Amino acid sequence: MSEQNWLNELRVSYEVSGITEDQLLPTPMQQFQTWLADAVSAELPEPNAMVIATVDSTGAPSTRTVLCKLVDERGFVFFTNTNSNKAKQLAANPQLAATFLWLKLHRQVHVVGAVEEVSRAEADEYFATRARSSQIGAWASEQSRPLTSRDELVTAVAQYEAKFAEQDVIPTPPFWGGYLIRPKYVEFWQGQRSRLHDRFRYELSDPGFYGRSVLNRADAWQISRLAP
Incomplete structure (x- = not known):
């Protein structure tokens, strides 16, 4: 195997069951909780780890891995130093993409949404x-x-x-706090044979729903199957 093409020989066969529309739960938060529970049951290391992407003032992207510490009807919450690069980028452009990757299960979840700081009381409660x-x-x-x-x-x-x-x-340090990701859409990806993967996207059915407490309302979401 030459040094140039050895990566081409790395292959994984996805011998797992797929997902169909009728198996999906009505809201992305319900579906995420189910998949997260599967990842925990599979004893994956840090199943709550997610890669988050932000952009700086020039539009240059940055990614890093953080731990999601709360998932509820509002969205996804993580905590960090508010003087960090990611916090500065979110202050300038409060938009974020996040990906949870569970390789053993051949699954990933992609989240896109806006970000806002959680209350000081909530940050204090977690810090404790x-x-x-x-x-x-x-x-x-x-x-x-x-x-x-x-x-x-x-x-x-x-x-x-x-x-x-x-x-x-x-x-709690004054320079430490939490961030809430309010999802606009959430995509669930399940690896399948022959790279014919299953992809389903939950997207808010009405832009007016965004930012309101509707994440657990089935009528707030439109589900679409996407080409792999």
Whole structure:
């Protein structure tokens, strides 16, 4: 096998059952919850991981993997440093695409929507559930800022460990919060034999529904099968 074409020899046969229209649940959030439960049952590593894409002020795209920490009738929620590059890009252009990839199940879910910050109360509630070491890390890391060495980060962690040593409760950093993705459409992809994959898209049936609490209303969504 030559160095030029060895990637061409990588092949995976999708020997799994497909999905049909009558198997789909009425709303994308219901369907997502079902697929997420399947991913958890399959013991996939970090099944709530999603790759999110944003763009900067010049239109250049960026992607990174984050963990989805809440899925409810509003959409999908993740948390991060609000001084990070992704947060700055979302402040300038609050649109986002996200993909959940579950390779073992030959499935992926693609989400497109607008983003808004969650309330401080909601961010505080989640921050309180984090491990103490993760809370310290959130304070210590000036996310996306260049470091002279790892020692600089280790030193910052030690400083905040000392600062909060006498406190049972570590407060949420003012530069840390959550973001809600309100989906405009959600696509479900199931790998199939001969690359004749199943793709179904849930799209809001009326643009006026967007941003309202209608994600769990079946009549708010139009379902279409897409060519693979």
